Amino acid sequence: xxxxxxxxxxxxxxxxxxxxxxxxxxxxxxxxxxxxxxxxxxxxxxxxxxxxxxxxxxxxxxxxxxxxxxxxxxxxxxxxxxxxxxxxxxxxxxxxxxxxxxxxxxxxxxxxxxxxxxxxxxxxxxxxxxxxxxxxxxxxxxxxxxxxxxxxxxxxxxxxxxxxxxxxxxxxxxxxxxxxxxxxxxxxxxxxxxxxxxxxxxxxxxxxxxxxxxxxxxxxxxxxxxxxxxxxxxxxxxxxxxxxxxxxxxxxxxxxxxxxxxxxxxxxxxxxxxxxxxxxxxxxxxxxxxxxxxxxxxxxxxxxxxxxxxxxxxxxxxxxxxxxxxxxxxxxxxxxxxxxxxxxxxxxxxxx
Ligand SMILES: Cc1cc2nc3c(=O)[nH]c(=O)nc-3n(C[C@H](O)[C@H](O)[C@H](O)COP(=O)(O)OP(=O)(O)OC[C@H]3O[C@@H](n4cnc5c(N)ncnc54)[C@H](O)[C@@H]3O)c2cc1C
Numbered sequence: 026x027x028x029x030x031x032x033x034x035x036x037x038x039x040x041x042x043x044x045x046x047x048x049x050x051x052x053x054x055x056x057x058x059x060x061x062x063x064x065x066x067x068x069x070x071x072x073x074x075x076x077x078x079x080x081x082x083x084x085x086x087x088x089x090x091x092x093x094x095x096x097x098x099x100x101x102x103x104x105x106x107x108x109x110x111x112x113x114x115x116x117x118x119x120x121x122x123x124x125x126x127x128x129x130x131x132x133x134x135x136x137x138x139x140x141x142x143x144x145x146x147x148x149x150x151x152x153x154x155x156x157x158x159x160x161x162x163x164x165x166x167x168x169x170x171x172x173x174x175x176x177x178x179x180x181x182x183x184x185x186x187x188x189x190x191x192x193x194x195x196x197x198x199x200x201x202x203x204x205x206x207x208x209x210x211x212x213x214x215x216x217x218x219x220x221x222x223x224x225x226x227x228x229x230x231x232x233x234x235x236x237x238x239x240x241x242x243x244x245x246x247x248x249x250x251x252x253x254x255x256x257x258x259x260x261x262x263x264x265x266x267x268x269x270x271x272x273x274x275x276x277x278x279x280x281x282x283x284x285x286x287x288x289x290x291x292x293x294x295x296x297x298x299x300x301x302x303x304x305x306x307x308x309x310x311x312x313x314x315x316x317x318x319x320x321x322x323x324x325x326x327x328x329x330x331x332x333x334x335x336x337x338x339x340x341x342x343x344x345x346x347x348x349x350x351x352x353x354x355x356x357x358x359x360x361x362x363x364x365x366x367x368x369x370x371x372x373x374x375x376x377x
Contacts, residue, residue: 026200027051027208032189035063036167036340037333038214039174040348043098048352053206054178055185060279061171062216063340065309067237067258067267068167070341072137073159075114075252078128082318085133087342088161094345095165102177106170108261109163113143113156115253115296125157137161149245149299152253162250164258165341189215191223196327210355212331217277217310219320225332227377228320228370233313233338234276236285237269239305242297254292265304268293281306313337319347322354322367325374331355332367 029045031038034056045052058064070091072084095107116122122142129138142155178184194211195202201211217232219225243264251257258267271285286306293301312334314320320335333351336343353359363369 027053027206028210029053030055030201030203030206030208030211031214032056032211033214033216033218034058034171034175034184035061035214035216036066036344037216037336037348039063039171040094040344041212041214041333041351042174042178043094043345044348044352048356050356052208053183053185055187055189055203057186057188060216060218060310062235062309062311063171064168065235065237065307066167066340067256067269068165068341069112069162069250069256069258070165070339071112071159071162071250072342073112073134073162075112075159078125078134078138080131080133081339081342083346084342085136087346090349091342091345095170098170098174102173104169104173106166106173107163108166109161110248110250110259112159112162112250112252112256113152114159115150115152115156115251116142116154119154122154122157147245147247149242149297150247150251151296151298156251164250164260166261167341169261191221196330199329201329210329210331212333212351214333216312216334216336219312219332219334224324224327224330225320225334225367227374228332228334228367229315229373230320230335231274231313231315232277232310234273234278234308234310235270236273236281236289236306236308237267238286238289238293238303239307240266240268240293240301241304242266242299242301244299245297245301251296253296255289255296257293257297277310279308279310281308311336311338312340316369319343319365320367320370321347321351321365322361325371335365 028050029052031054128134139158145152314335324330354361
């Protein structure tokens with residue numbers, strides 16, 4: 026008898042696996058990898074919303090928990106995944122500079138918004154009004170993290186690379202069974218795949234498609250993330266950058282589009298003046314929820330079935346703390362924050 030089966034291995038499945046490892050619980054992960062928002066993600070952790078200079082939900086505790094969480098994995102797997110990098114916000118107007126300074130006085134933003142503006146010393150970035158610097162930001166190499174972690178699970182015979190077949194799941198009072206596996210609990214971490222899950226598809230997961238480009242720009246030599254109409258994020262391959270991302274609310278396909286490519290290129294051209302070549306394009310669907318909070322908790326009827334989803338646009342920062350809360354809820358009977366508990370959609374379940 027296993028303690029857990031986890032379905033889905035993006036940032037949510039990985040984070041929950043890590044909580045189980047830390048608590049000496051046995052588990053098997055079942056996941057396909059074709060439709061993963063985590064693999065597409067820019068991987069940024071950025072504790073400031075840079076449109077209006079506001080603070081994302083719970084950013085400070087999330088970041089304080091997330092960085093050591095990833096560092097611990099880095100150490101155990103002996104691999105490098107965390108790249109701390111400042112974010113340089115291009116100011117379009119002097120008014121924006123003033124708004125930045127006002128925001129930098131607020132307690133939840135003060136640790137991150139530097140009050141000293143940075144001069145633009147990169148001749149290929151078009152920014153006449155200096156940069157605002159966001160500190161304590163950076164990038165987790167999510168695709169690399171997932172493959173290194175998966176390799177470890179495969180070595181321990183704890184990973185099955187397959188699509189989960191809901192018809193093969195048998196639910197008893199005290200355990201569940203699935204194709205020869207028996208476990209006390211099952212946790213669904215399927216990202217937008219939740220839409221096909223007959224047990225949890227009543228939850229209001231909207232999904233927001235996003236696309237990014239990978240560009241090669243030999244002369245750019247950036248060692249910070251630049252934010253203008255798009256983010257330009259240095260990645261590990263020499264002279265390559267991620268440029269993104271788009272937001273599309275109606276297209277729910279995982280295919281890249283020419284429309285997104287044109288949108289990203291035209292935004293990029295307003296901030297970049299050097300030659301570059303587009304060498305890649307990726308598309309994914311962010312697991313966004315109508316009230317912008319994660320979907321965490323126990324199924325209304327089946328007490329050994331759980332969900333960990335709704336990480337939205339900021340899975341890197343959100344996944345570690347919410348996976349911790351879910352584990353404590355299941356194992357140590359703690360109470361989930363009402364903001365993330367799927368209990369808030371009990372009416373939707375009754376109506377489904
Ligand atoms: C373009 C883009 C850029 C982004 N940039 C950032 C960023 O910079 N920083 C940030 O924090 N977040 C970013 N995000 C958001 C981030 O990707 C998500 O918050 C997070 O990755 C969601 O993780 P998840 O594990 O819930 O879902 P996913 O990563 O989608 O993982 C779900 C996994 O479950 C598998 N699965 C689903 N159903 C089944 C099934 N029935 N059987 C087997 N396997 C199944 C899927 O194949 C997938 O592998 C971005 C997203 C996009 C699309």
